[in-house]
Amino acid sequence: MDERLLEIDNVSKQFQLGSFGAGTLKQDFKSWLARIHGREDPNRKIGYDASHDGEWFTALDGVSFSADRGDALALIGRNGAGKSTMLKLISRITAPTGGEIRIHGRVASLLEVGTGFHPELTGRENIFLNGAILGMRKSEINAKLDEIIEFSEIEQFIDTPVKRYSSGMYVKLGFAVAANLAPDVLICDEVLAVGDLNFQQKCLSKMTDVARSGRAVLYVSHNMRTVTQLCNRALFLDHGHLLYDGTVERAIELYGGAGNRDVDRDLDAMPRPRKRGETMRMQHMTVLNSANMEFQQDGEWRFRITSVSNIAEQNLRLRLILLNNMLAPVAMTQTPAFEVAADERFALEISCLLDGLAPGEYTVKLSLVSDRIGGGNNYYDTIDDVGKLVIVDDPLLNQGFRWQARLWGNARMRPLEMARVEAQ
DSSP: OOOEEEEEEEEEEEEEOSOOOOSSHHHHHHHHHHHHTTOOOTTSOTTOOGGGTTOEEEEEEEEEEEEETTOEEEEEOOTTSSHHHHHHHHTTSSOOSEEEEEEOSOEEEEOSTTTTOOTTSBHHHHHHHHHHHTTOOHHHHHHHHHHHHHHHTOGGGTTSBGGGOOHHHHHHHHHHHHHHSOOSEEEEOGGGGGSOHHHHHHHHHHHHHHHHTTOEEEEEOSOHHHHHHHOSEEEEEETTEEEEEEOHHHHHHHHHOOOOOOSEEEGGGSOOSTTTTSSEEEEEEEESSOSSSEEETTOEEEEEEEEEESSOEEEEEEEEEEEOTTSOEEEEEEOOOEEEOTTEEEEEEEEEEOTTBOSEEEEEEEEEEEEOTTSSEEEEEEEEEEEEEEEEOOTTTTTTSOOOHHHHOSBOOOOOOOOOOOOO
């Protein structure tokens, strides 16, 4: 059994809504006097609605999971799901309302820009301060000092008070300290987005090394590309509840939403980008050969689409683009050019061969386009998310292994052909 570093056991966290305390005893006394005499609070902010004061908000509700040595664990969810609250509980910035958190080893956190730094101290002095907070001896910090300064890329400013640092410099030094002072659990929130692209890649490589060295990484981000690059496991949180604990791919699918898999779709009511759908408009789509939008690898998707055109067009095409669970385009195809007349309602029956697509769930994007004189395309109508299309895994086609899009991409190439020949 792997060595357990972190155990979250039925943890809940509640916050009381409203403003409590004005900041000084004098101001609190004025507020108290106004309240008992039925007058307006002199410390209340303009436009403040006190009707919800005293109500309780549940940020986390009965969440349980664990992390072992070598785990690179992503926490995925929409804003307000409870991700940052969970990290603050693990970092002991605040205490849980219920449940228990058991940590076996040191925890280093990078939650917000400048967290744990004293603005009047220099970068070098803050390194020693953070090491002391982690429970490290001065000799241990000295042994890591040069490595931390080199990693942070701010050696020129290391003896400058950090209150003069930019947000990017804060992040560089903060991550260098957190990752290089040998924590057993490294926690990183979305704060890495402040750094430049090269430093983000450097941090991701470092976090991968941390996990491979037998420690644990907890990572929160809305950037699904970095999540798939770093993590080997993911949790999906929604409104304080843990809904899924498993593969990164499935967690990202849940984060993106299951989407529309109906076989009859009212395209006319779907949202469009600005000015699309004014002169031509897709109105309805019916799937002809599936009841749930699931297809086999190397299968065929047949559907009928009805549209209306207010203008004449001689070179119209229907274009279909498939996007993966990170909304990156992975495949595109289109019909041959055809002609439509002004004020014409027309229908097309489409056959889309799915050969070459990896198993998984795809978002379908449809457009009515024409070739523009001089190059490019004229987009008459576009729906960015018509719904979902699912390719079912086929072990025979994959020759015994389970396809992983994060490792091999989304286009499944045919197997290589081989012939034995006589050795010379």
